[in-house]
Amino acid sequence: xxxxxxxxxxxxxxxxxxxxxxxxxxxxxxxxxxxxxxxxxxxxxxxxxxxxxxxxxxxxxxxxxxxxxxxxxxxxxxxxxxxxxxxxxxxxxxxxxxxxxxxxxxxxxxxxxxxxxxxxxxxxxxxxxxxxxxxxxxxxxxxxxxxxxxxxxxxxxxxxxxxxxxxxxxxxxxxxxxxxxxxxxxxxxxxxxxxxxxxxxxxxxxxxxxxxxxxxxxxxxxxxxxxxxxxxxxxxxxxxxxxxxxxxxxxxxxxxxxxxxxxxxxxxxxxxxxxxxxxxxxxxxxxxxxxxxxxxxxxxxxxxxxxxxxxxxxxxxxxxxxxxxxxxxxxxxxxxxxxxxxxxxxxxxxxxxxxxxxxxxxxxxxxxxxxxxxx
Amino acid sequence: xxxxxxxxxxxxxxxxxxxxxxxxxxxxxxxxxxxxxxxxxxxxxxxxxxxxxxxxxxxxxxxxxxxxxxxxxxxxxxxxxxxxxxxxxxxxxxxxxxxxxxxxxxxxxxxxxxxxxxxxxxxxxxxxxxxxxxxxxxxxxxxxxxxxxxxx
Numbered sequence: 336x337x338x339x340x341x342x343x344x345x346x347x348x349x350x351x352x353x354x355x356x357x358x359x360x361x362x363x364x365x366x367x368x369x370x371x372x373x374x375x376x377x378x379x380x381x382x383x384x385x386x387x388x389x390x391x392x393x394x395x396x397x398x399x400x401x402x403x404x405x406x407x408x409x410x411x412x413x414x415x416x417x418x419x420x421x422x423x424x425x426x427x428x429x430x431x432x433x434x435x436x437x438x439x440x441x442x443x444x445x446x447x448x449x450x451x452x453x454x455x456x457x458x459x460x461x462x463x464x465x466x467x468x469x470x471x472x473x474x475x476x477x478x479x480x481x482x483x484x485x486x487x488x489x490x491x492x493x494x495x496x497x498x499x500x501x502x503x504x505x506x507x508x509x510x511x512x513x514x515x516x517x518x519x520x521x522x523x524x525x526x527x528x529x530x531x532x533x534x535x536x537x538x539x540x541x542x543x544x545x546x547x548x549x550x551x552x553x554x555x556x557x558x559x560x561x562x563x564x565x566x567x568x569x570x571x572x573x574x575x576x577x578x579x580x581x582x583x584x585x586x587x588x589x590x591x592x593x594x595x596x597x598x599x600x601x602x603x604x605x606x607x608x609x610x611x612x613x614x615x616x617x618x619x620x621x622x623x624x625x626x627x628x629x630x631x632x633x634x635x636x637x638x639x640x641x642x643x644x645x646x647x648x649x650x651x652x653x654x655x656x657x658x659x660x661x662x663x664x665x666x667x668x669x670x671x672x673x674x675x676x677x678x679x680x681x682x683x684x685x686x687x688x689x690x691x692x693x694x695x696x697x698x699x700x701x702x703x704x705x706x707x708x709x710x
Numbered sequence: 711x712x713x714x715x716x717x718x719x720x721x722x723x724x725x726x727x728x729x730x731x732x733x734x735x736x737x738x739x740x741x742x743x744x745x746x747x748x749x750x751x752x753x754x755x756x757x758x759x760x761x762x763x764x765x766x767x768x769x770x771x772x773x774x775x776x777x778x779x780x781x782x783x784x785x786x787x788x789x790x791x792x793x794x795x796x797x798x799x800x801x802x803x804x805x806x807x808x809x810x811x812x813x814x815x816x817x818x819x820x821x822x823x824x825x826x827x828x829x830x831x832x833x834x835x836x837x838x839x840x841x842x843x844x845x846x847x848x849x850x851x852x853x854x855x856x857x858x859x860x861x862x
Contacts, residue, residue, distance in 0.1 A: 557761070558812045
């Protein structure tokens with residue numbers, strides 16, 4: 336006679352269990368592992384495990400000179416490489432009290448904004464894809480290609496540019512740069528309407544994102560959730576407004592603030608930001624003054640002993656660079672306060688009680704770039 | 711609040727705080743035992759209202775380890791930097807502020823991982839980037855990089 340094994344029947348709705356999302360999960364956009372504790376399909380809590388792509392950039396910086404460090408910052412948030420470069424350049428210029436030419440400030444600001452649009456385009460395509468809309472991916476990448484072409488023409492690289500140097504730029508912009516940017520703005524003003532038609536107004540997308548993953552303003556400040564994700568909760572944290580650098584003080588643009596702090600508002604913030612970025616570029620592109628593309632710098636850059644801090648607004652939020660210098664050509668200690676790292680810390684808090692499928696949408700709306708978290 | 715008033719206010723709260731010259735931020739060195747009380751006051755007192763901890767770093771100064779806090783008030787827009795020094799390199803610890811500013815939870819884990827400063831009463835003090843069985847703390851100046859990962 337066959338032996339009957341009496342296994343205790345467990346109710347999956349009541350028992351808590353864990354699953355690993357990642358490190359190789361498409362929705363984490365890189366190598367991030369989320370250990371999700373579930374009851375049924377409701378997320379009870381979540382523990383992010385980072386470090387899969389930790390390269391010790393802060394340690395490497397202690398061995399490198401400042402112009403070399405610029406190349407490392409590209410590899411942190413590779414989607415806002417120019418803005419990361421800008422942070423280090425501004426820090427060195429501030430420490431040495433170098434006044435960079437106006438031309439440099441204009442070009443840097445325009446390129447930062449182009450970089451922000453390119454980054455948000457890639458976010459938009461991957462967000463759409465996370466929600467199941469593969470069309471978005473092709474549309475977003477098609478338009479991002481136009482910006483990368485402009486970048487390639489002017490500085491020869493498409494992703495990791497290292498175009499800014501302390502004191503100025505690596506080389507002058509290509510003669511076609513201004514025309515290329517203007518053509519792009521004209522093109523993208525039309526195309527961004529398609530983005531709204533495809534995804535923003537899509538009822539399935541709205542149902543899946545409205546009221547999901549709500550972050551209050553107090554929590555956003557406490558968790559240090561910054562950038563478009565923080566502004567969706569009403570936390571006014573735009574470094575371009577509060578601590579202007581470049582020529583942002585000469586441009587007329589709005590800091591977009593939301594109220595609800597849910598996934599849909601975080602989505603809307605970035606859509607509005609792309610339009611604001613285009614507005615900034617339009618105001619500056621025709622007014623680039625003539626002049627040198629770099630200030631005169633010494634061959635060996637040594638920062639005076641002391642501490643320096645520089646904040647810039649990267650595509651995902653405020654990037655802070657903290658340097659302790661002992662007067663040598665390499666920093667004594669260099670710390671990057673990366674936006675994604677703090678944004679990730681709030682993920683556990685905002686995803687409690689949502690369904691596991693919504694976790695993908697929340698993750699997409701926080702727009703994390705893993706090399707920036709792990710550094 | 712301007713920096714002169716803020717300086718008076720901080721010295722009123724912690725009389726033995728040591729003022730440090732800094733071009734950018736009003737900077738104080740706080741005795742470790744006084745940090746938690748001061749942190750609570752910074753967050754809760756309405757005229758200070760330092761609700762945004764925008765950077766939390768650790769530095770190895772060889773004679774001591776240092777934790778650097780950068781605060782900003784989103785209401786009053788003033789900024790402040792505080793430093794806490796840990797003399798004991800092996801078992802030195804600082805009181806956690808992660809229950810006051812939630813962002814500190816990850817940043818303190820990072821400092822523990824890379825510099826080996828312990829944070830008392832931290833809810834989940836584990837290494838964040840390196841593996842659990844990693845020996846040593848790489849950002850310390852006396853760390854020996856045996857496999858020569860960094861120097862190439």
